[in-house]
Structure formats: C-alpha cells, structure tokens
Amino acid sequence: MSTVIFSLRSRPEADTLMIPLVRRTRDPFADAWALPGGWLDEREGLDDAASRTLAETTALSPSYLEQLYAFGDVDRSPTRVVSVVYWALLRSDLVDAQRASEDAPENVEWFDVDDLPALAFDHNRIVEYALWRLRNKVGYSRIAHGLLPDEFTLTELREVYEAVLGRRLDPSNFRRLLEGSEALLPTESFRTGKHRPARLYRYNSDVALADRGPLERR
Template sequence: MTDHPQIAVSTVIFALRETDDQALPALWMPLVRRIRAPFEGHWALPGGPLGIDESLSEAARHNLKATTGLAPRYLEQLYAFGDPARSGDQRLVSIVYWALVGNDEASRSEADDNVCWFPADALPALAFDHQLIVDYALWRLRNKVEYAQIAHRLLGETFTLAQLRSVYEAILQRPLDPANFRRQMAASKSLAATGEMQSGARHRPPRLYRYVEVPGTTPNPWA
C-alpha cells in the first residue's frame, strides 16, 4: 500500500424516469464502465482524481461533464469514504457528491457502451465499494424527502400535484393516496398555485404549483 492516500471525487446522480413495464416512476442513475484495472469492465460511479488546482465541487462538476455530459443544478456533498481496503494496494479516499436532475436534463445526457443508465434499486455489480455508497445515498434521499426542496430538484420550477406525488412514490417505493397527498401538501403550506394550468392536457388541465420557502422543516407523513 502506498504511503500517501490518493483523493478522488465521485458523484451519485438520481433522475426520475418512467418506463412502460413499471407501475410507478423510478429512480435511475448513470454508471460508467471502467476501462482499466482495478475492476476493469465493472460499472462504477462517475468520478476521477482530484486535480491539484480544483476545489472538490469543481472536480465533481468537471468529472460529470466529461463522463456523462451532465451539468446538474443541484450538487451537494454527501460523505467521505476511506476504508483502507476499499481500493486494493492503493489507499484511496473518495469524496462523494450527489446530484438530482430532472428527466428532461437526464434525457440529454451522453450514453454509449461505457456510459449507461440503470434503475437505482437494480444495479449491476459495481466496482470498489460503490454499492455501499449508492445504498447510503438512497437512504439519505428517502430520509430527506421530508424537505420539499429534494422533490423539487427532480421536477422543475413548476409542476402539478400528480407530478409531485410521482416523485414521492418513486423515492418511497409505494403508491400514495391522491386525496390524502393533496391534503398533506395543503397542510404543509410549502406549495403555492401559480395561477397557470398545464398545457397539452387532454381533459381539464391540472393546476401548476411551485415551492415556497417555509421556516424550519415539514415532517413527511409517508416516511
């Protein structure tokens, strides 16, 4: 093992996607296939070494852009992983970020033989301890969904109640009663009607909402 630890920056990216064979929208994430040892051929989180002149967040954004073409608006430091045995004979400490992107942004990401999107709960075998990292990120996400801003990052500036409910359902992995969800959102006082309607609806167009800042946090009744 080398005397001095190496520092890398990796990112867990979550996006909401709908597929024909799923009853509910699901969280998906991009992975990058490793082209060198160790774990050559295995899938891994997007990332790379920390540049000497880069900040941690700059490295995360640079690596994401280079590997997936994504430039997420929401990027937050998640945790540091540095078990001595996580990378064989080289001591490697990974500073991990997580990002949330909307489906429109995710659809513009790069994908090829070495970059592919997978359901977050059905990933292939991952390199290093990246499965542990993903599990931790999912745990944090499902506990943090009580904060309105998390669901907002997977949508956009405006959204319908049905779209918002689909985010909660995807994160919590279970359907929610629409009427009860509407009542809980109204009680939270975290939403404001924009006065506009969703365009392109076949029948009565649903209202569009946006998030408003609420002092403190709003308990999540579905967690």
Template sequence: MQKNEQRISLAVSTVIFALRPIPESGQSALWIPLVRRTREPFARQWALPGGWAGNDESLTDAAARNLLATTALEPAYLEQLYAFGDVERSVSSRVVSIIYWALVRQEEAERATENENVRWFAADNLPELAFDHNVIIDYALWRLRTKMEYSRIARAFLGETFTLSELRLVHEAVLQRQLDPANFRRQIENSGSLVPTDYVVSGGRHRPPRLYRYDEGVELVDNGPLGHKKTGSTRVID
C-alpha cells in the same frame, strides 16, 4: 516520509439520480449512470463516474468537471454526501473518496452521454460494482429517500411549474410506495412551500388541474451555518 507511512490519494465520485420510465411497465423509477472501468483494478466493471481531485480546484469543481467529462451532465443540484475512506477499499493504495450526489430532470438525463462505456441502470437493480460503490449507492438512496420525507428536494426532478399529481408521482417513484392523493395534497398545501400560479393544464375531460411552483424564498434543504455557494451553473449545497 517514514516507511510505515502511507500516501493517501483523494478522489471525487458522484451518484446521479434521475427519474426515468421502467421499459417493462412504463412507471417512473430512480436510475443512475455508471461508467465502465478501462483499467485495473476492476477493469471492465461498472463504477460511479469520478476521478482524482486536482491540486488547484475545489472538491465541488472536481465533481462537476468529472461529471461533464464522463457523462456530459451539468446538474443543477449537486450536494456533498459523505466521505468513504476505509483502509482496504482500494486494492492498490489508500484512497479517500469524497462522494457527491446530483439530481437531474428526465429531459436532462436523456441528453447525457450513453455508449458502450456509459450506461443508465435502475438504482434498485444494480450489478456488482467496482470498489465499494454498491455500498455508496445504497447510502445515497437512503439519504435521498429520507430527505424526500421532510425536505423540498423533489423540486430538483420537476420543471418550473407542475401539478400536485406530478409532484406526488415524484414522491411515489422515489419512495417506492403509493401515497393517498387527498392526504398528500393536504400535507403539501400545509407545508407552505408551494405557490399556486394563475395557470392550469388544459385539454383534459375533467376540471383542469392548477399549476404550482416552489417558493423561491425557501431553500431545498437546511444549509446550516456555511450557507450555499454557486459554482458556474451548478447549485452547490455543502
């Protein structure tokens, strides 16, 4: 290696989104888990969960392994987001980070590890993070909200069946704005992505709402020419 050449390290980090209630209001909002760094640089500061990619594993496997080790999460939706590799993003060496993002349902998030060094934060109210992780999360938020407008990605936050009101609340929580219920119903029904079931939610005072499910023949997003793979129990869309 010549003197002017610099070794490049490859890391993998993941932005994990879950819808959880805001304690003060009870309204749902996007939350993400962060881990506290235990060594320099940025010792004791919060950062995205991640680690180095092994020589004998795929990037997706590295992302899933690091998530499981730090947060005990095994998200069903895991997608490669972007590569961050500015020369000065790490103070000690040249590091290129492959960023993934994951979506988990609230009940999955509640089973995640949470302690002094792993904590959930409201995605729109973060502290100053290590490295360029604030920039990374801003980009992931923009990407999620953009996809929410045209794709079927909301299904990753829901159970197998759900009402149209529950689906609308997911959209409102992610997009941070209220949606007209009638217009939302019309747009969703015209999209052809939902299949009505024969079941309704009983026990209310009004007409029981029908339960829907997503058409399993329709992918969450356009996978492009590479298609999609599955690694273990994690659905991967590259």
C-alpha cells in the same frame, strides 16, 4: 472524487429512480460499471470537482448537490484510496432530452437503482448509502423538486415522492399537506389530457430546497 447522480425515468406503471454509471476501461475492475468520478486536481475545490465530474458524465448541471461521505476502508481498493463522495439531483426532463441527443457522453449508461449490476470497488455500498440519505432527506426538506421540470402538477410531484420512498402515498392527504405551502406557487397554466385539467405549479426559488447548515449561509 465520486458522485451518485439521481434522476427519474418515467414509466407507465410508475416512475423509477435511476443513476448513470461509467464502464471502466482499465484495471482494477476493467469492464466493470462504476460511479462517475476522477482524481481531485490540486487547484480544485471539492464542490467544483464534484460539479466537473457530473458535467463530464451527463453534460448537465445539477439542481441539487451535496457532499455525502468520505469512504476510506483499507480494502476498498488494491491501493489505499480515500474517495470523497457527493450526491446530486438532475431534472428528469433535461436528462431525457440529453439522452436523446447526439451529445450524449459515451461509455455511460443509466440504470434503475433497484436493478444495479455488481459495481467496482465499494460503489454498491456507496449507492445504498446515498439512496438512504435521499429517502431520509425527502421527508423533511423540499429536494424532491430538484427532480422536476420548472412547472409540474401535484400528481407529478407526488409520483416523485413515491419513486424516492418506494411506496404509494394517499393522493388526498398529499394534496392537503402541500396546498398553501410557501414552497409551491400556482401558475395560470393547466395540464390537459384524458382526465380533467390539472393546475401547474412551480417551485418558489426564494425557498431553499434544503437547509445545509451554517457553512452554506456564510
């Protein structure tokens, strides 16, 4: 099992996507960075194993979790190993709080997805595919909300889309697309700062972040 875990890092110039990596302590690829993962327990389901892997790496629960792909090329490991890979989203505010606490897991470091080192096995390829999936899915679903706190401004939501897509979006067009959406509920609170107060919104929990097909609706 391996998991690609996405969250956001706030920066003055622009928010950036980041993922946690684990430094390997044994061969093959000793001392190299790798995706968090581990062996599947014989009494453990795939979803449960992915959640366990994520918790062991970040001590957090995902706001979104989905199976990505099974990677099993013959030359991906010195011994033939097939990896079932998941991808997950974590709220940025929870990640920031966890990283600042004394409970932060050891041997784990967060990296910007656009500035990754050479990873063990085929993990660079896996991250590339997970990023492709995220960027495609954000265009037709509401999973961008999975990277945000409970309440957020439309500007903060737009910045999440920009960080995921890697390009700027027109603020006026973005606002017109989202205002009146059943997925967003306006609150009575406002974010104050150097500019005029901005209304805070929250995600409508009655609306699914993404449709994952008939198996999820059983």
